[in-house]
Amino acid sequence: xxxxxxxxxxxxxxxxxxxxxxxxxxKAEIIxxxxxxxxxxxxxxxxxxxxxxxLTMPVMDGFEAVEKIKEIDKDAKIITVSADIQxxxxxxxxxLGVIGFIKKPINSNKVIExxxxxxxx
Amino acid sequence: xxxxxxxxxxxxCLQELINISYGTASASISxxxxxxxxxxxxxxxxxxxxxxxxxxxxxxxxxxxQFVVSQIIHGNFSGENIFLINKxxxxxxxxxxxxxxxxxxxxxxxxxxxxxxxxSSATIGKFSELLDTKVSFQAPSLxxxxxxxxxxxxxxxxxxxxxxxxxxxxxxxxxxxxxxILLTKDESIKKxxxxxxxxxxxx
Amino acid sequence: MKFENINILLxxxxxxxxxxxxxxxxxxxxxxxxTRSGIKSNDIINKSILEFFPEIKENVFKRKIKTALxxxxxxxxxxxxxxxxxxxxxxxxxxxxxxxxQQSITxxxxxxxxxxxxxxxxxxxxxxxxNKRLKQLTEELEEQIVQNKTKDRLMYEQSKMAAxxxxxxxxxxxxxxxxxxxxxxxxxxxxxxxxxxLDDSQLIENMENINKSTxxxxxxxxxxxxxxxxxxxxKVVNISKEILEAIDIVKPxxxxxxxxxxxxxxxxxxxxxxEMTCHELPEVLINLINNAKEALTFKDIKKPWIxxxxxxxxxxxxxxxxxxxxxxxxxxxxxxFEPYFTTKHKSKGTGLGLHICYRIITxxxxxxxxxxxxxxxxxxxxxxxx
Numbered sequence: 020x021x022x023x024x025x026x027x028x029x030x031x032x033x034x035x036x037x038x039x040x041x042x043x044x045x046k047a048e049i050i051x052x053x054x055x056x057x058x059x060x061x062x063x064x065x066x067x068x069x070x071x072x073x074l075t076m077p078v079m080d081g082f083e084a085v086e087k088i089k090e091i092d093k094d095a096k097i098i099t100v101s102a103d104i105q106x107x108x109x110x111x112x113x114x115l116g117v118i119g120f121i122k123k124p125i126n127s128n129k130v131i132e133x134x135x136x137x138x139x140x
Numbered sequence: 141x142x143x144x145x146x147x148x149x150x151x152x153c154l155q156e157l158i159n160i161s162y163g164t165a166s167a168s169i170s171x172x173x174x175x176x177x178x179x180x181x182x183x184x185x186x187x188x189x190x191x192x193x194x195x196x197x198x199x200x201x202x203x204x205x206q207f208v209v210s211q212i213i214h215g216n217f218s219g220e221n222i223f224l225i226n227k228x229x230x231x232x233x234x235x236x237x238x239x240x241x242x243x244x245x246x247x248x249x250x251x252x253x254x255x256x257x258x259x260s261s262a263t264i265g266k267f268s269e270l271l272d273t274k275v276s277f278q279a280p281s282l283x284x285x286x287x288x289x290x291x292x293x294x295x296x297x298x299x300x301x302x303x304x305x306x307x308x309x310x311x312x313x314x315x316x317x318x319x320x321i322l323l324t325k326d327e328s329i330k331k332x333x334x335x336x337x338x339x340x341x342x343x
Numbered sequence: 344m345k346f347e348n349i350n351i352l353l354x355x356x357x358x359x360x361x362x363x364x365x366x367x368x369x370x371x372x373x374x375x376x377x378t379r380s381g382i383k384s385n386d387i388i389n390k391s392i393l394e395f396f397p398e399i400k401e402n403v404f405k406r407k408i409k410t411a412l413x414x415x416x417x418x419x420x421x422x423x424x425x426x427x428x429x430x431x432x433x434x435x436x437x438x439x440x441x442x443x444x445q446q447s448i449t450x451x452x453x454x455x456x457x458x459x460x461x462x463x464x465x466x467x468x469x470x471x472x473x474n475k476r477l478k479q480l481t482e483e484l485e486e487q488i489v490q491n492k493t494k495d496r497l498m499y500e501q502s503k504m505a506a507x508x509x510x511x512x513x514x515x516x517x518x519x520x521x522x523x524x525x526x527x528x529x530x531x532x533x534x535x536x537x538x539x540x541l542d543d544s545q546l547i548e549n550m551e552n553i554n555k556s557t558x559x560x561x562x563x564x565x566x567x568x569x570x571x572x573x574x575x576x577x578k579v580v581n582i583s584k585e586i587l588e589a590i591d592i593v594k595p596x597x598x599x600x601x602x603x604x605x606x607x608x609x610x611x612x613x614x615x616x617x618e619m620t621c622h623e624l625p626e627v628l629i630n631l632i633n634n635a636k637e638a639l640t641f642k643d644i645k646k647p648w649i650x651x652x653x654x655x656x657x658x659x660x661x662x663x664x665x666x667x668x669x670x671x672x673x674x675x676x677x678x679x680f681e682p683y684f685t686t687k688h689k690s691k692g693t694g695l696g697l698h699i700c701y702r703i704i705t706x707x708x709x710x711x712x713x714x715x716x717x718x719x720x721x722x723x724x725x726x727x728x729x
Contacts, residue, residue: 028156029149033343075159075181102156102163123160124270172409239402250421254407261416279419279449 020047021065025058025084026073026100034125035071035100041127042134055079059087062095069137072117074101074108085115098133100125145186145301145329150336157270157339158182158305165262172258173237175311179263179320182307189302192323193291196224199306199319203287204228207249209256210283215275216331217268219324223256223280229316236314249282256280259309259320271335300326359429359464362453365408367392367401370459379431379444379466396430404428411450411460422447422467423474429464445471498682502699506626509633510567517563517595521556528553567592582615582624582653582660589628590651597632597649600640607652615653615660617727619708624662627700627712631664631723634696638668638721660727667719679714 022039026032036049050065052058056079058072070088074081081099088095098119099112109120118137121129146154159181166179187195204226211221225233234243234251243251257280268275285291305322324332353360354374362371369392372384382395393399407418420428422445431444445468453461528549535541590604590611597604606612632649639647644667654661671679680701704712710727 028152028159030153030340030343031156034156037343102160103166123163168413172406172413237406238400246424246426250403250424253419253421254403254410257417257419258410258414261410261414265414265416277417279422279447282421282423 020069021050021067022047023050023052023058023061023065023067023070025052025055025070025076025081027053027076028073031073031100031123034123038125038127038130039071042130055081055084055087058084059091062088063091066092068096069134070095070097071100071121072097074099074103074112082111082115085112085117089116096137145303146333146336149340150333151184153336153340154332155184157267157336158184161267161270162263162307164266165259168262169258169309175236177309177311179259180308180310182305185304185306187302187304189300189323189325192302192304193288195304196291196319196321197288203289206285206288206291207252208283208285208291209252209280211256211260211280212278213260213264213275214278215268216273217264217271217275217324217335218328219322221256221260221264221280222321222323223252223259223318224321225252225255225316225318229318232314232316233311233318236311236316249284253280253282255309255318256320263307263320264322271332271339273335301329303329303332358466359462361392361462361464362459363392363408363462365405365412365458365460367404376429376464380429396428398430399428407450408460411452412455412458415452415455418450420446420448420450422465423471425471433468440472440475441468444468498698502696505696509629513592513596514563514567516599518560521559524556525553528556577618577620579616579618580624582617582662583611583613585622585624586628586651586653586662587611588622589625589632592625593629593632593636597636600636601647602636602639603646603648605648605650607650610651610653613653615655617660617729619727623703623707627703627725628662628664630696630700635664635666635668635721639666642668644668655729658729660729662725662727663722665717665720665722669720670716671714671721676714676716680712 020043024032024035024039026035032051032053036051039047039049047068050061050067052061054076058070059079061067062070072081072085076084079087081101085097085099088097093116097117098121099117100121100123101108102123112120119133121133162179162182166177169177169179185195207223207225207227207230209223211223213219213221230248230252231243233255234248235241237251238247240247257277260277260280264275264277302323302325307320309318309320310316356373356375359376359379360371360373361369361376363369368389369387370389372382372387374384376382377384380395387395392404393401407420410416410418425441425445427443427446428448429444429446433441433444444466447465447467449463449465450460451463453459532541532546532549535545594604635649639649646667648667650663650665652661652663652665654663680697682698701712704710704725708727710725712723712725714721714723716722
């Protein structure tokens, strides 16, 4: 299994990766990207099974990245992870077709929940 | 320079924690106030305290009467929150929150103090939770000044260098805007550095 | 150590303690509140606080409770607001400003699940009163300052006018004679020509006289220009020269009134140097001499004189102006430098002269001025640091 983790903050990526590892130990290969553009490129080249996407990033933000990824793969499985939990943000991501929204700081239980729901384990 | 006080990783960690704290705070604030309020993505800056006044003046073009609220934070993480809002916004805010078209200056003062307390508790409360440290807040106090030119620099003379975390509180479609500034000083910055290191070591 | 009588703390604490839920129903009301509000705990428990205190703004209160619970943090009622949450009448008759107890209130979460908060009520009436009194005092002081500034400005304007008036008087006085000479001489020459008795040498002599007079007229103007220009340079000046400037101006007037000007120890021919603003000293001297002159003429003193003296004791320079007009009454002596103080008739003076002298000496020249009675009359002494 391949998982793509996208966030402009180093520590945020590390936190997300740690939660993922707590959930499924080393059963997945983790790929990282630090903005939406990199995420798009990585998605094309590595074709991950699951994406954890932060929303506020420079160059290309999470919303745009989700949109673009969905354009090349309408079945892409994307979970947004964000500090911005305003209702507007959540609704917008839902419209874009994400399968989940996790509030920062992320914890491994939520990750487990989604992975089981998706039947990826 | 911030770079000399905090290294790249620490800065990154601080920014992330602040984003999380202020992001969560936004939601709490909307819930409490029954209205849609957003906190803009917080910006972090390091300044010498004497530069604060210039920084404020540069950020606000209005020469309007300003409500300046200060709230002191005690604890392992200590500092001061300053909330700035001009007279027009303050009055509009009070009218909305008190559901009263005719508010007097005492009522507006009360509302501005209350908002500051809510902002402080929401943002710093969450922040201290993430740092696993306890804080407590003093009752906020208000000063009304004719314009930012009158901002009293003596109040912050105890601060040598300050980390400024500023964000704008905006009420959607209502043209109500206020700025929240967190000041933290020398010793507290040192303690902050230690806490950030602790967190970085976990990952 | 087990705390078994912890209730004693609730009963004896000098604060009000209320437990209240998010619907504003009271669950605890301590003794402090019972005694002050007159409401018994049994009567208010499980009832809404609004039943007993209907003026409380419901939405604001509920919002603060929500804040405390949602953020697990403290909420406050502004201590400086004069409208207290719990209206309690002040029993003290001596309370000047407030009819009701002034309060400072903090709200802290007590039970998150049951949505209950705890309210602490602090009586800060005394502090509020002190603050109010202080505020009043500050306002009064500020008003005073503004008033004083206005008065000051007025005085300054008046003194300028008065000084100008004095100048013009002096100029007029000094011009009278020369003008008269010019007039007489010109008329005389015209008459002699008409009568055909004018010869060339007479004509030339008379024209020269007229010229001399006009030159004198011109010189008088020049002397005054030095003052009016107000070129207030700060430099080393020769004190005797400055005094002589003053004397130049008042001398004609003194001579007219028959007042002898005595120079003690030939002080005016000696040189005394000091650093100061130009032209300030002459202004003071003119004033002092004019005062003396008026006293002498008013009292119609026979053989009136004014004596000027300069003494240098290495540390200070003393300049004195003495007259023989009989002196000043004791009860007037301390008031003499006060503004608007005058013994003259309203039309004759503004009473500003000596006050302005006082101000110039003490503020501008950093010196002291004093008055004493001597055997003959009054003596004003100016003391300057070197």
